[in-house]
Amino acid sequence: MEFYTNALSHVLSFGPLTAMIGATLLGVFIGALPGLNPVMAIALLLPLTYSMDPLVALAMVAGIYNGSMYGGAIPAILLRIPGTPASIATTFDGFPMADRGEASKALKIACWSSAIGGIASAIALMTMGPMLARVTLFFGPAEYFWIAIFGMASVAVMVGSDPVKGIMAAVLGLLIGTIGIDNLSGQARFTFGQTWLLGGLDLIVVLVGLYALPPVLQLAEKCDLKGLSAAQLKLADVPFKKGEIRGLIPTWLRASGIGIGVGILPGAGGNIAAFLSYNAAKNASDDPSSFGKGNPQGVAAAECGNNADNAASMIPALALGIPGNVVAALVLSALTIHGLQPGPQLFHQNPTLVGGFMMEMLITSVLIFALGGAVATRVFAQFQRLPGVLLVPTILILMCVGVYVINGRAIDLWVMLAAGFAGYFLEKVNFPLAPVILGMILGPMAEQSVRRALLISRGDMTELVTRPISAVLAAVTVLVIVWPLVKMVRRRRKPAEQ
Template sequence: MYLDLLHALPHVLSLTNFLAVTIGVVAGIVVGALPGLSATMAISVLVPFTFGLEPLVALGLMAGIYNGAMYGGAIPAVLLRIPGTPAAVATTFDGYPMAQKGEGGFALQVAVVSSSIGGIASAFALMLLAPPLSKLTLLFGPAEVFWIAVFAMCSIIFMLGGNVVKGLISACFGVFVSVVGSDPIFGNDRYTFGYLELLDGINIVILLVGLYALPPVLDLLESPLKTDTANENLGTEPIWRTLPRMMRFWKTWLRGSLIGIWIGILPGAGGSMAAFMSYNEARRASKTPESWGHGEPEGVAAAEVANNADTASALIPALTLGIPGTSVAAVMLGGLLIHGLQPGPMLFRENPDIVFGFMWQFLFGAILLLFLGGSLATNSFAKLLKLPRPLLGSVIIVLMVIGVYSIHGRMFDVYLMLGFGAVGYVMDKLKFPLPPVVLGLILGAFAEENLRLSLRIGRGDWGILFANHTSQVLVALTIAVVFGPSLKRRYWDNRKSGAQG
């Protein structure tokens, strides 16, 4: 089973593939460092361009970007208290106070080392867990896949935090978009208005580019952020001198890695949640919790290790079952599909070099992060925050349009993308979360198709949905996710009022 993993290694080490990962990591750090631009956005803008590339080159770029962006987000988080990516919010808690104390350089070094460790742990998790899980996927028939889709949608709506009703509305919009196109069973047209271009449904990449890339770019253009507040003197020491001071974080690294990996595997939750959980747990375990929030380097370590530890592991359900747990995984799946790689157990059998090569690329990306994001590079990346925003914004818009056009070579898709961009802009302003839209589009289609297939297999008997243990476990998990948070809250309230009374 793991032999294929070794076989794939030489392919990854070829110059072009290695170069792709390197470029990806650098690009990822850049994108992550620019507030508003996220890994999802960068990869979705990139996917259409990878069409003509070798699959491993394309995937290497994506793996690199993902890893790089998760660290890059820490740079403005530390220096400006602006999280570069949503996943870096927890990094601001202690990173910014550190920068104010003149320890910004050290904070970034802690961030890069922790990110790298999280990424490495996650890559190992993907390598070790995905192959055996891919054998189990034969257990997942239509009924089970239906439940996974339902579970994932519930967890993104109820666990994302924020307003549940808004999450639900976002998810419903995504599910509605998934209905467009031909009916999965009978092939009737639905909401296509006679356009053949809509018959295959709406391509996830088009939706993603519009929804994720346009609103932040418009934001970038309408509010020229003051960027000169960054402290010029980062107080950077060479990394080999600071490294011994970080060794005491090993417990936090271990805990954060495990949390990140677990959150990554769970469909629905993403990097930001992993970072928050890791931060909270680390603070709870700390002997000096009072120093947290005032520039405790361990806090940066906790947040950064976890938001990188969910990168590769988020691909475990995506590669084995074809069900992406996060929006980044969703775009990556889109990238795989563009190269004719159908996720699922067959992927491991028919394209072992690519799948396992992809896993290696995650590992190398994480290791490279340590070198590329090292002390000298960190200083130059920090300068990025001074790039003229209008220039940046217009370049990205041009890339988006070219990219989307090149997927199928038609303007129709570009208009569609701009339309979604407008919707995304409004949603963004009204504080509707965007991830549920993306997952609603993918999971809604999964849920519908598989529900109808299982009902056909059961010849109309709804009992088939609860017929075996896998389904029953998934139903139980779904119920836990939906009612768990409110029950927990009630429990805490009771205890509080009990203590008062």
């Protein structure tokens, strides 16, 4: 306990406090602008940490990380453009809610859910960090393979009206994921002799094109020359029904658990957490068919899940020195620069710094409660008052600048445009886009893990299911696929009995 009270007194001084407030606000903006992502912003802040009080620098990292995970929900709800890959699942129900005039309610739910997920995650980091970190070591290639397959099973909830097209979309995503150098053999696949393809297609580039360009083109088609008045903005407060908030509590608990679970595993990220939480909420619901049509539970699950990933992803980094994602790698490199050695001794080496950073992850999550809602409605929603024809070029420029700065090359802009035009037509023929992104994220993980596992077992397939954890994971995966079918059969039988 003394560990944290001591750290808290350092964190609650002027420097770190202002840094946290400023960075959380900045993070919300970064998350809300399609193309801009927290990794980029944190990487740029990194040099500052060399000369700055490390607690101030880490406060900024925490603020940007937590703020941006929530910020991604804002355009997801208002425009159906996910600000980050992790907010794709938020579009499923967030946009339909906004469409029927409940934008402000959807934003509120997103804001609270993000804050709750973040807080739960930070508490897990502070109380069980080192213990959970040891658990992650039991996960070898075979187990990672099953996690990827488990994530793939959640594709079932997003296939839409035509399952064949949904699966086709996922396979396309898997195929896109194989582009580039194969890490296990050095073989270049589907690169057509183009060096820029050796690293594969960047997820953000495809995401921005596929998701942001179709809405922009539709805006151009609508050709609104006037813009909305303040009254037409549909930000009217839709009051919560009695018991509605209480009804969200189980979803929050479940999504927090899933987010933390996914977060502690190096390599699995917030986007997987959001999909899995959404899937779990739908499976647990009495009325799964209302998902995708503006069910607040869907927004709550997705947003809570992706924020619950954040602090948890720091657990293997701080406790073992194994960065699970790029943000964690950046935090580790900031710590090394201050002469700290990541690894099991870190907690004893500099308790003020480590404890302080965890505190900052907690406080910035709380700050989302206070700051998130206002930023969304006072600033971003107001953009919609511009005439639609002016929104078209401005969003397009934001997309381009975001995509360009990832790798600093023009070819990415063309990839984005091509993905966008394809996305526009594919949507029109009921071809769901979310499975494409899911395939791109999980495909490489599934393929590399299974091949590594087979290298280790010298080609023995049975080791994929005979190891204790992988056996459990395999069973759970089967359950997740079968459970909705069982439920569906039961529901069909019920009316027949009556």
